[in-house]
Amino acid sequence: MINVPDDPIGRLPDAWRFCVGTGRFELALRRDYQDSLALVQKDIGFRYIRGHGLLSDGVGVYRPHEYGVRYAFTYVDQVVDAYLGLGIRPFVELGFMPYDLASGDQTVFWWQGNVTPPRSWTGWAELVKATVAHLVDRYGLDEVRQWPIEVWNEPNLAPFWQDADRDAYHRLYEVTAHAVKEVDAELLVGGPALSPGAGDWMARFADFVEDRQVPINFVSCHAYSSGPAQHVPFGTHQTLAPATKLLDQFAEPRATLAGTALAGLPVHITEFNSSYRPDNPIHDTAFHAAYLAPVLAGGGDHVDSFSYWTFSDMFEEVGIPTALFHGGFGLLTHRQLKKPTYHLYAFMARLGGEALARGDDHLVTRHPDGRLAVLAWAPVDVEGTAVGPGDGHRVRLSVPLAGAADAFVARAHVGEDAGNAYAVWCAMGRPLSPRTREIEVLREAAEPVRRYERLPVADGRVTLDLALGRHEVTLVEVSAVVDETPPWWSDSHLLGRGDE
Missing domain, CATH: 2.60.40.1500 (Glycosyl hydrolase domain; family 39)
Structure with missing residues (x-):
């Protein structure tokens, strides 16, 4: 006993509900996506949402023509309007590269996000400034100052950044951070959104930012606890480390940055899950909820936020799912079926402070x-x-x-x-x-x-x-119990026979 x-013993941190992940940006235009997010917000109530592809061609922001460039925010406005209407703010990820601004043809995912540096750094800076300035103009400076703006995704991995070129990413971060701050000095910008096990990258990023006096307001990285992928048709199996491994990964950035100029900055885990694969059946199981329970209970001891990847199975990095249950990242399947891990989050939402x-x-x-x-x-x-x-x-x-x-x-x-x-x-x-x-x-x-x-x-x-x-x-x-039972009440009266 x-x-x-x-x-x-203290307040219960709400780092677990600060942010949640999503599939690529334009998926939010779908009705079933918005219905799913509305359900999640009703039962859980996340504060921010983060996903890839804001600047990819599917959103259509960068539109060059013979007389110059038009920045088109038709889809951006619809998605952000929908988010705010559901009580959730964007955690803005700037990526990937528009094809007409890219220096190469390398892409990632089934939907082909371009992951090469810009062929024009000036063009990239202007795209960033135009996008951020539009958000400020449409939603107001006080509002957008609350939105973290993250530069790229997992640049330490070659599939997400050409050749995993550290120097090229440092330049991307520097150009991007200054472009954001040109719109407003109090906007929040950060990175480097590293995959697990990239301590050396983080340390050298900290040195670069300090040496060059580059603006930074938060640090971000990711956490996963699965082993190498064992592929089967339309799926993946993996070993898992104990859930404490995730908490160790949460704690790693602050340990790495201790004594650097970045020590003391907010740390956001902008993606976490057990498996990093969107086709691993473990995500669908009751095991998964029990596995992650101690992580949600204790993660706030180590970081300012840790964002579950993702809220819905509406997610197409390896193609359109071939089955209702296919091991997707989501708390919800397509058609809004709740997985056990969904209920773990809904239970957390009902805890006291x-x-x-x-x-x-x-x-x-x-x-x-x-x-x-x-x-x-x-x-x-x-x-x-x-x-x-x-x-x-x-x-x-x-x-x-x-x-x-x-x-x-x-x-x-x-x-x-x-x-x-x-x-x-x-x-x-x-x-x-x-x-x-x-x-x-x-x-x-x-x-x-x-x-x-x-x-x-x-x-x-x-x-x-x-x-x-x-x-x-x-x-x-x-x-x-506040008992308001009338003094004359007796269960024996239910059948109308009175006391016998």
Whole structure:
């Protein structure tokens, strides 16, 4: 039994909900994308959203002609208007290179984002200034000053930046940062958006920025915990390191930058997940929710934000998905089916601001009105050979609840046998294109199991004895019972027979 103290140990950081990832920019023009984002915002409420391709040809910003260049913001305006209407702001990523401004033909992804330096650095600077100035003009300076502006994506990897040329990226960052600051000195610009394991890149970037006195307001990098890809038709399997590996990666930038001019800057993990592949079935499982639970509970100790990659399976880096469940990054599938990890985030959104206790399998919080909210999870085994049913886990807590004789306890959980549409889809025979009735069944199966009870309060405390199934994540909400039952009420009257 864990005795949870009355006094808080601190505030619960909301770094987990600061930002969420998305597929390429123009996907936001689709109705199903906006419907999915609206659902996510209702249940979770992220503050920012980040994705690739703002300046790629699919968005059509850079439009050269024989008399010069026109910057067209038709799609940009529609997408940003939709974001703001849903209560979420853009975390702006500047990339990739418009084909007509690119110095080469190298592209990345099925949708062919160009990843070569500009053939004209002046042309690139003018494109950046025009884009940022347009955002300021349309949405107001006070608003856009709140939007982080990140320069490129994973330039330390050759697929994302030609030859992973460090010097060329440093020049890109310098030109871009100055262009942003020419629009307004208080706009937030940062980078270098590095993939995991790039400590040397980060250190040399810090030296470059300091030596050249280049503007920088935040540092960004990414975190993933999967091993080499083992490809199968239309999918990928990978080993996973323990979830603590993600927390180690979160902590790495501050350790690397200690003693440099960048020490003390906000650190944003602008992408994180278990696997870096958008076709790894682990993303769809109950295992995944339990795996990431300690990361969401503890990640705010290390960074200012960590952005889940991504909110939806509407994501086409390796092509259009071939099945409803295909291992996509999303918290939601196409057609808005909620995955277990979606519910992990929705449970986090219902926690209180005061943290009372945190352990390897639980997080206890309190709301301002005294209600308690407990997140508990069954630790996972990354060395296991299956993600199916197995031994359960028990969490026993004594939690404080002052001024009540009884407590109302509401519990919602997901796991191998609850809130797990993927498992039901597998039981159906993995239909590639489920029919309407099958979609309805999957939608029902995707919801958490909920149950309710009334427990006694003894000496201002409530005992919660939580038996968790394998890979279960559970939310328990505890509130004081204010009993308004009439004094004349008796259950024996229900059949109209009176007291007997």
